[in-house]
Amino acid sequence: MRHCDVYAVASKDIVFESFDGEAVVLDLSTGKYFGFSDSGSRIWHALSSGVSAQALAGQSAGGATISMAELEGFISRLLEYGLLAPLADTPAQPVSADRLADLAQTREPIRVEVHDDLADPIHEVEEPQGWPAVKHTS
């Protein structure tokens, strides 16, 4: 078990929207997009609302039971991507029966995909020192 299993959205640069239950997250600072499966979306929403990882482990999602190892792997990716940040000494929010029922109805594995190759497909730019400049082929 992690020392901390309560999290929050990492910064105000992380914004998200839901589409028919599937979340799309944008990191405004990097321009990277993240697309979640239906179960991943529910878990993202729960974790970013302060529900503890422990409260989600053992629940049903995507036609299976969520193991703590699977959940920790998923959370590690969200931390690595800079989408979540741990909250120390913060009490967890309770998880509602409705949220768990919604999670149980999902059909896909817990998954998040990174879309970082879409930034500027037309202009083929790169960002030396952060600024766009024409990409030169070598």
Added chain:
Amino acid sequence: MQRVTLENLTDYARHVLDMAVSNADSYPVTSTVRLPGLNLTVHAGHGPLADAVEHAFVRAPDSQIPSEECRIFVGHPGIGAVPEPAAWGHEHFTPQSFASKLADAGLRGSYFYDLDFWQFYDPRRRVGAQLMRSADSFPPWEPGAPLRAFLHWEYAARGMRLAHAGTLGIDGRGILLAGAGGSGKSGTVVAGLLNGLDSVGDDYVLADIAGGVAAYPLFATLKQDPKGFRRLGLQHRLKSQGPLNWQGKHQFLLENIAVQTTPARLDIVALLVPSIGGGGASSIMPVSRKDAMIALAPSGIAQMPGERESGFRFFSELTRLLPCYRLSLGTQPEEIASTISEFLARGNS
């Protein structure tokens, strides 16, 4: 050379805007272009950008919604007392922090690193300044969609948006085509135009979501790589062909190939995500809104400086307002156009 950092960025922006306006009488070329809800007056020096302003826009009809007046100054040393552009200092930054700093002062701006190419806009006064080293010192994509950053800032301030999408329609109803480069978006637009469909543009169109989704034309520019150019038979249709553009593509105008006059507006009834099919007939199948959003939003936000969060919210709302489909493309332009025509005629969108 003056160095700009986040600390003095706002002062520099105001200085560039003030210098542009104070030299207003020195610009040799002044053009006014009527765009949707906007009378755009451009002051510039002679050169490719002044030429592009004359040819690259689709001019809105006089009957369209009331217009605001907007002035853009395209300056470089040699025009009055317009100064050399400054360079960015060595301070760490991100484009987001650059945009935020200016937004805090009520301004918008962008900087193109390779060329010390600055653009600043004051949406309150509707005045913009583009500062370049010389008349031809601009990013290579500028002539195809001139001054698009200023239009992006102006329309974003009104709750509208420049969408990086193609369009096709019939009788005022149309579709948005969203996808990354190479997805077949531009080829689909040209295929439709050659076979009697309408379009309000490829690459960038003005999108409004007040009272449903509508798309308006801004730029007349179309592009095709040489392979698509041949496949679509454009070498026989276009009497004169200029040099390939910086991407190695043929560049031409809507009016060069459209059967009808460009409509002033299309009411958008569906969002289609094209993909190159396996060689069979074209097909249109439902796709998740999440996937459609990821096809539509990233390039539209990345290619427009600043306003990232408002863009994300705008494109999210637009995606929710429309049914979304994947368009698997066949190889025959007539068949692609026919598939889209039948889709629009069925009204199942």
